Amino acid sequence: MRPPANALVQGQASSARLSISGMQDPPISPRAHQLHFRSIVFDAHADTTQRLFWERFDLGTRSSVGQVDLPRMREGGLGAIFFSLWSPGTLKGGPAVQRALDLIDAVRQQVELHPQDLALVTKAADVPRARAKGKIAILMGLEGGHMIADDLGVLRMYAALGVRYMTLTHTVHTTWADASTEPPIHNGLTPFGRSVVKEMNRLGMLVDVSHVSDKTFWDALEGSKAPLFASHSCCRALCDAPRNLSDDMIRALAAGGGVVGINFHVGFLSQAYCDAVRKIAPELEEANQRAHQACGDDLQCQVWAEARVSQEFTRAGKLPEVRWEQIVDHIDHAVGLVGADHVALGSDMDGSTMPIGMEDVTALPRITAALLERGYSAADIRKILGRNTLRLLAQAEQVAKEMQTLEER
Numbered sequence: 001m002r003p004p005a006n007a008l009v010q011g012q013a014s015s016a017r018l019s020i021s022g023m024q025d026p027p028i029s030p031r032a033h034q035l036h037f038r039s040i041v042f043d044a045h046a047d048t049t050q051r052l053f054w055e056r057f058d059l060g061t062r063s064s065v066g067q068v069d070l071p072r073m074r075e076g077g078l079g080a081i082f083f084s085l086w087s088p089g090t091l092k093g094g095p096a097v098q099r100a101l102d103l104i105d106a107v108r109q110q111v112e113l114h115p116q117d118l119a120l121v122t123k124a125a126d127v128p129r130a131r132a133k134g135k136i137a138i139l140m141g142l143e144g145g146h147m148i149a150d151d152l153g154v155l156r157m158y159a160a161l162g163v164r165y166m167t168l169t170h171t172v173h174t175t176w177a178d179a180s181t182e183p184p185i186h187n188g189l190t191p192f193g194r195s196v197v198k199e200m201n202r203l204g205m206l207v208d209v210s211h212v213s214d215k216t217f218w219d220a221l222e223g224s225k226a227p228l229f230a231s232h233s234c235c236r237a238l239c240d241a242p243r244n245l246s247d248d249m250i251r252a253l254a255a256g257g258g259v260v261g262i263n264f265h266v267g268f269l270s271q272a273y274c275d276a277v278r279k280i281a282p283e284l285e286e287a288n289q290r291a292h293q294a295c296g297d298d299l300q301c302q303v304w305a306e307a308r309v310s311q312e313f314t315r316a317g318k319l320p321e322v323r324w325e326q327i328v329d330h331i332d333h334a335v336g337l338v339g340a341d342h343v344a345l346g347s348d349m350d351g352s353t354m355p356i357g358m359e360d361v362t363a364l365p366r367i368t369a370a371l372l373e374r375g376y377s378a379a380d381i382r383k384i385l386g387r388n389t390l391r392l393l394a395q396a397e398q399v400a401k402e403m404q405t406l407e408e409r
């Protein structure tokens with residue numbers, strides 16, 4: 001899910017696209033098409049769940065807005081996806097728990113509604129099994145540690161309901177971990193925060209460091225027995241946003257076996273976009289607040305409203321255009337640092353502003369084609385498209401098994 005004051009561009013599906021500036025993208029080669037559609041393409045982070053909850057959106061319907069639905073997932077060759085269970089970090093205690101349960105319910109209802117197409121998956125090995133049956137694997141990730149309401153019992157219940165990762169924070173601090181987008185108050189993880197990480201390891205839940213402060217990242221790295229996940233973050237060397245990872249962080253994450261899922265949000269991809277947002281922040285914030293007024297409490301309505309604002313600002317030349325190739329630049333940078341075993345996809349679709357040419361999930365084969373053009377081997381591309389995220393899940397399951405075996409002795 002996006003940080004406030006960013007937005008989402010409404011999706012349009014077509015195989016060859018014209019960007020706002022009129023540049024046409026080349027078609028996908030047969031080789032790229034075959035590689036893409038024979039791989040397990042795994043998106044580690046999408047905010048579609050918010051649509052399911054707020055709009056009662058049926059995934060089976062091809063939508064003219066947003067980026068993800070069943071017909072478009074098929075068209076884009078997407079085989080597995082983590083649906084994010086998000087609530088604002090300002091929602092605390094019981095209401096935050098209720099929201100998380102409502103979102104879990106919304107995902108589970110969609111899987112029930114589309115049993116031929118979707119499979120709710122909680123184990124790494126079940127992803128290829130679902131794919132073998134022609135189904136799309138649906139996984140759930142909790143976005144924001146505030147939703148455990150400071151209670152490890154609630155965390156355990158989420159795990160029992162099938163939640164497979166948790167970002168330790170969203171954009172604001174929890175009572176036990178600092179976020180990246182506020183001045184720090186805890187100096188990373190508190191002792192309770194460390195016990196949350198340990199319990200996640202024991203449950204086989206991936207410790208997700210997207211959104212956390214640098215110090216929380218280092219504390220989680222030190223405390224976690226399983227490799228870390230940054231499900232939807234980019235490279236700070238290419239775009240200096242606090243949500244992105246420095247080269248040192250990417251190296252350390254990878255040295256511990258971890259994986260970074262590259263985010264597609266324009267504000268994390270492009271330094272020019274980030275700089276422009278900073279320059280016009282008050283004007284943009286005011287426009288967003290104005291656009292929110294018609295939405296009331298409906299958070300998905302606010303996402304769409306911000307999308308319109310972002311489009312208006314881009315058309316007016318106040319925000320720069322960002323193109324999809326910059327996603328590949330971030331993949332390339334991270335692979336250059338740590339190799340192809342530690343990089344994945346974490347699009348942030350349906351909650352962020354997508355770059356030109358990646359208007360929705362149908363454009364995913366472009367990434368495969370671009371990696372081939374840049375000289376990546378088919379084996380490395382398969383890792384980036386999905387195998388790394390699968391491996392990480394399996395590693396977390398193994399750590400959980402070992403910890404539980406030790407307890408039984």
Ligand SMILES: [Zn+2]
Pocket residue numbers: 001002143210211232
């Ligand atoms: Zn997020």
